[in-house]
Amino acid sequence: MDLKLMISICILIHIVNCEKPNIILLFADDLGWGDLASYGHPTSTTPNLDKMAEEGLKFMNFYSSSPVCSPSRSSLLTGRYQVRTGIYPGVLQCGSVGGLPLNETTIAAQLKKVGYGTGMVGKWHLGVGKDQEYLPTKHGFDHYTGIPYSHDMCPDYVCFYPNKSCHDRGRVGDTPCPVFQDEKIIQQPADFLTLSETYSTAATSFIHQMADKKQPFFLYMAFQHTHHPQFASKMFTNSSIRGMFGDALNELDWQVGRIFDAVNEAGISHNTFVFFTSDNGPSLTREVRGGNAGLLRCGKGTTYEGGMREPAIAWWPGRIKPGKTSELAATVDLFPTISKLTDIPIPSDRIIDGVDMSPILFESKMSNRDTYIYYPVDASPKDGVFAVRYKEYKAHYYTTGTGLYPEQYPDAACKVSAGTVQHDPPLLFNLNYDPGELNPLNTKESPYKGIVQTINEVKTKFEATVVWAESETNKGITNAAKPCAKPECDQFPQCCTTGTIPLMPKTIRIL
Numbered sequence: 001m002d003l004k005l006m007i008s009i010c011i012l013i014h015i016v017n018c019e020k021p022n023i024i025l026l027f028a029d030d031l032g033w034g035d036l037a038s039y040g041h042p043t044s045t046t047p048n049l050d051k052m053a054e055e056g057l058k059f060m061n062f063y064s065s066s067p068v069c070s071p072s073r074s075s076l077l078t079g080r081y082q083v084r085t086g087i088y089p090g091v092l093q094c095g096s097v098g099g100l101p102l103n104e105t106t107i108a109a110q111l112k113k114v115g116y117g118t119g120m121v122g123k124w125h126l127g128v129g130k131d132q133e134y135l136p137t138k139h140g141f142d143h144y145t146g147i148p149y150s151h152d153m154c155p156d157y158v159c160f161y162p163n164k165s166c167h168d169r170g171r172v173g174d175t176p177c178p179v180f181q182d183e184k185i186i187q188q189p190a191d192f193l194t195l196s197e198t199y200s201t202a203a204t205s206f207i208h209q210m211a212d213k214k215q216p217f218f219l220y221m222a223f224q225h226t227h228h229p230q231f232a233s234k235m236f237t238n239s240s241i242r243g244m245f246g247d248a249l250n251e252l253d254w255q256v257g258r259i260f261d262a263v264n265e266a267g268i269s270h271n272t273f274v275f276f277t278s279d280n281g282p283s284l285t286r287e288v289r290g291g292n293a294g295l296l297r298c299g300k301g302t303t304y305e306g307g308m309r310e311p312a313i314a315w316w317p318g319r320i321k322p323g324k325t326s327e328l329a330a331t332v333d334l335f336p337t338i339s340k341l342t343d344i345p346i347p348s349d350r351i352i353d354g355v356d357m358s359p360i361l362f363e364s365k366m367s368n369r370d371t372y373i374y375y376p377v378d379a380s381p382k383d384g385v386f387a388v389r390y391k392e393y394k395a396h397y398y399t400t401g402t403g404l405y406p407e408q409y410p411d412a413a414c415k416v417s418a419g420t421v422q423h424d425p426p427l428l429f430n431l432n433y434d435p436g437e438l439n440p441l442n443t444k445e446s447p448y449k450g451i452v453q454t455i456n457e458v459k460t461k462f463e464a465t466v467v468w469a470e471s472e473t474n475k476g477i478t479n480a481a482k483p484c485a486k487p488e489c490d491q492f493p494q495c496c497t498t499g500t501i502p503l504m505p506k507t508i509r510i511l
């Protein structure tokens, strides 16, 4: 059959795998298991994400690879646990010398092999480097618009309309938040009142450009929302009865809506796979601005479920049946799943921790995964794996509290004062019966004694595969790696500005 005819038949009847699908990955920041209306939050108003959840498949047992940002993002993009790629312990800072090693293959680099256009918008947090060698454009993205790390890693300016300073104190000694366009800083400091507009315009024009060229594309949209300090434009200031967190979430949802509008306007919804999730649990230390883990225990910073189980929604009309799944899946699974969808062999010279999610997504079948591994914020070769989920059971070999949980809150296990505790035998929970991890099972007797033995074997087998990469986060910090729009300036970092946004005196704190 001639190619033109085949393509027109494909377009007419949308034959599976005929055209390469577009892929859009939406990644929220510090959004907890309990934060979305579709996951039970009574005062969240997220019409676009709610619609996505109604039309798509909602995951009930979906995990990120870390209770903090950088490691979680490295695993999302590479399909590998952070200990294999060096994005541990903790996170990369503004000025970090290290970054995601250039010999790691991201989903973007993978898709470029078969002609995809690749764009990223938003928070990168996988390094900038002294020579900007770790920016998204060096990791397979054709285009990048965004702040390359968390926006609390800069001095704070204005977060809410009209001209209200940010609630949280940013890092005064670091450079003002830069907005990159590919490898150039277009705005410094970032204007938070228009940032979401900048992001959604970048995302939607990329979608339209690709659709006009009929080029398959990958868009990775990593929201700054709902990380602290929360911010919102005029349209969303005071828009939610959930307060500042709700305002930020509403703005995130509006950005999601604009992306779906662009997909529909471009007429590509039949051939576009959209996946939404978050990098880690809620930052409870922010109290009323800190998000919500629902019935899960603790939040960001711990290997309890609240730190790592995430809302996740998969959408592809006609291909993914609307509904809900309790099958086990994780961010690391996106790399092999997307590779499979697009017929790209996965690199054979390294271990990929992800497994293909296609059976769950497209066939309503069981997961290929029965095990999940939990590493803490400060992963170390000395302690290794903190917890293992095997089917419905989770065994904690270590637990740790976190400074990201307020001292006045009730759960002692989540607080920093709980310290790091080794459990031998491990603390065992059945997450199907007890998702809140409140009632440890009796591991001294059958049947749980045997289950612990099985999980010990699973853990030993997994750990035998781990070669710890050299830590990238421990490579130090230097001013040379701090993004500065005016590198020749003499009062570093205050003079790192593009001059378009006035600097707020740091003493003004209205909220």
Ligand SMILES: *[C@@H]1O[C@H](CO)[C@@H](O)[C@H](O)[C@H]1NC(C)=O
Pocket: 101, 103, 104, 349, 350
């Ligand atoms: C990348 O290079 C480092 C340093 O040579 C090496 O240890 C690591 O195994 C490499 N990773 C991959 C995925 O090839």
Ligand SMILES: *[C@@H]1O[C@H](CO)[C@@H](O)[C@H](O)[C@H]1NC(C)=O
Pocket: 162, 163, 502
């Ligand atoms: C916000 O502050 C800037 C700079 O001081 C000023 O030009 C602008 O008019 C202010 N906007 C509002 C709405 O007050």
Ligand SMILES: *[C@@H]1O[C@H](CO)[C@@H](O)[C@H](O)[C@H]1NC(C)=O
Pocket: 161, 162, 237, 238
């Ligand atoms: C937001 O609400 C606060 C408290 O009710 C009020 O003081 C403020 O003027 C409102 N801001 C806007 C922009 O509506």
